[in-house]
Amino acid sequence: MKNILTVAHYTFIEVYRSKIMMSILFLGLGLILVTYIASEFAYGAPAKIALDFGLGIMTLSNLGMAIFIGSTLISKEVEQRTLYMILSKPISRISFLIGKITGFSSVLLINTIVLTMLSVGVFLLVGGTFQTLILWASLFSFIESFLVLLVAILFSLITSTAMSVIYSLVIIVVGHSLNETSRLVFAKMNPFFDTVVKIGHVLLPNLYKLNLKDFVLYQQVISIDYLANALVYFLIYAAALLIFVIQLFKNKNLD
Amino acid sequence: MIQFNEISKTFKYNFWDKKFKALDNVSFSINEGELVGFLGANGAGKTTLMKILMDFSRPDSGEVKFSKAMGDTPLEVRASIGYLPEKAYLYQHLTGREFLEYTGRLCGIQKNELQALIVSWAERMQIAHAIDRRIHGYSKGMQQRLGFISSLIHQPKVLILDEPLSGLDPIGRKDFKNILKELNNQGITIFFSSHIVSDVEEICQKVVFIEKGRLIYEGGIDELVLKNSDDRYKIRYVENEKIETLFIHEKDKFETLSNLIQRKVNIFEIEKEKPNLEEIIYKIKK
Numbered sequence: 433m434k435n436i437l438t439v440a441h442y443t444f445i446e447v448y449r450s451k452i453m454m455s456i457l458f459l460g461l462g463l464i465l466v467t468y469i470a471s472e473f474a475y476g477a478p479a480k481i482a483l484d485f486g487l488g489i490m491t492l493s494n495l496g497m498a499i500f501i502g503s504t505l506i507s508k509e510v511e512q513r514t515l516y517m518i519l520s521k522p523i524s525r526i527s528f529l530i531g532k533i534t535g536f537s538s539v540l541l542i543n544t545i546v547l548t549m550l551s552v553g554v555f556l557l558v559g560g561t562f563q564t565l566i567l568w569a570s571l572f573s574f575i576e577s578f579l580v581l582l583v584a585i586l587f588s589l590i591t592s593t594a595m596s597v598i599y600s601l602v603i604i605v606v607g608h609s610l611n612e613t614s615r616l617v618f619a620k621m622n623p624f625f626d627t628v629v630k631i632g633h634v635l636l637p638n639l640y641k642l643n644l645k646d647f648v649l650y651q652q653v654i655s656i657d658y659l660a661n662a663l664v665y666f667l668i669y670a671a672a673l674l675i676f677v678i679q680l681f682k683n684k685n686l687d
Numbered sequence: 688m689i690q691f692n693e694i695s696k697t698f699k700y701n702f703w704d705k706k707f708k709a710l711d712n713v714s715f716s717i718n719e720g721e722l723v724g725f726l727g728a729n730g731a732g733k734t735t736l737m738k739i740l741m742d743f744s745r746p747d748s749g750e751v752k753f754s755k756a757m758g759d760t761p762l763e764v765r766a767s768i769g770y771l772p773e774k775a776y777l778y779q780h781l782t783g784r785e786f787l788e789y790t791g792r793l794c795g796i797q798k799n800e801l802q803a804l805i806v807s808w809a810e811r812m813q814i815a816h817a818i819d820r821r822i823h824g825y826s827k828g829m830q831q832r833l834g835f836i837s838s839l840i841h842q843p844k845v846l847i848l849d850e851p852l853s854g855l856d857p858i859g860r861k862d863f864k865n866i867l868k869e870l871n872n873q874g875i876t877i878f879f880s881s882h883i884v885s886d887v888e889e890i891c892q893k894v895v896f897i898e899k900g901r902l903i904y905e906g907g908i909d910e911l912v913l914k915n916s917d918d919r920y921k922i923r924y925v926e927n928e929k930i931e932t933l934f935i936h937e938k939d940k941f942e943t944l945s946n947l948i949q950r951k952v953n954i955f956e957i958e959k960e961k962p963n964l965e966e967i968i969y970k971i972k973k
Contacts, residue, residue, distance in 0.1 A: 521766075
């Protein structure tokens, strides 16, 4: 546990000081400014527009970081040989991997907290009323980016960095559209397509469940059962994915 | 202390390519307290073997065995090893001190002791002035020095160094060699690779030489030199105010010398002709 925290601590410092982190944060802040300007032009519903923009930007910047840094988090260490210096010390590969994931997840968490505070700030500034559901939406955005991080690491262990980015993007798009696809008449009428969608439901993360923006913006209520179910589903999914990534990394030839 | 048993390793760079044999049935051992030079040309398989030793890469067949003194579990074994990879790239956004704290903490060194070790080693390796600077501002040689400190900060029993002298200026090379000798005198076993024969000849007692993945020689440098020496002597003397040089065989040694003494010439040098390690390695390769 001590080793995991040590790796996490220095991973956090390394990512925090990197230009990628700074540029994404500046992008986030710039887009928050755009949000404020957009809400000024939205006659009648400026608060909704501000919140919609704010939550959307937070999700995009979280996903951007998860994909682009996640794809290089381990592969860059192998290419640059930095991981040899660490793995030659008395630390297991599992502790190293979990430490790297923990360290980078803490960067994602801080990004989520900062951008949520900024989004809520702008939202309140243009006359919105605070609701707890916004915090749930932020939490789910963090969970989504954590899952995508694991997916990006998984692909980076079996393919190149560029392909890992592309595959992770595909997973995000498919993960968000699985629910809607299964509702299509074509899918229901075609047994083969229906089976493919069902298999997709089992294997791929149903990211649609994590998108609470519609509830926050329009319905403003959500059952606690839905939240609890979604949370349990993603915790189990993340645990399974993590075990798979660990097994891959444990047996990987670091040539 | 470390035993390599019939290690073989192949690589396949592309799906359609034929397999390339990087190591072919390599077996040798490193004993406690030895300073062993690991020689081979670029691409001979030195780094691959070191990666297998460190369990970064797995062999197709064969195994590396460690003595009980190094520990029972893989983590205990690693705690007793200090490793420096070839051209170590370090975390560019950390400072030198942070990097050493990172690796030192993983070795379980206490905070105060770690700080004292960092200060003393940074001074010894002449990077104390830059220890709080970010690593991306370090020169290649400074990064090599920092990596070297990291490999020995936990006082390991064995040092595994992959081309530790590359990228260093002549003074740096001399410093490194002196430190390696000093550490070896303190009882630390050292195994280091190099493709520069003179470096190995200067400080090692034993040499392991591989070529195209195959073990060519394992043993003492003196034995190798003796085995490959001609039985020839060089005699230099002054006669009639002129310096003369004679090359004679072992069997003619006494006769020639007594003849020269009878002629009352001034003999000022008798030397057995001995090729250096580089010449021998070149001869073996041919």
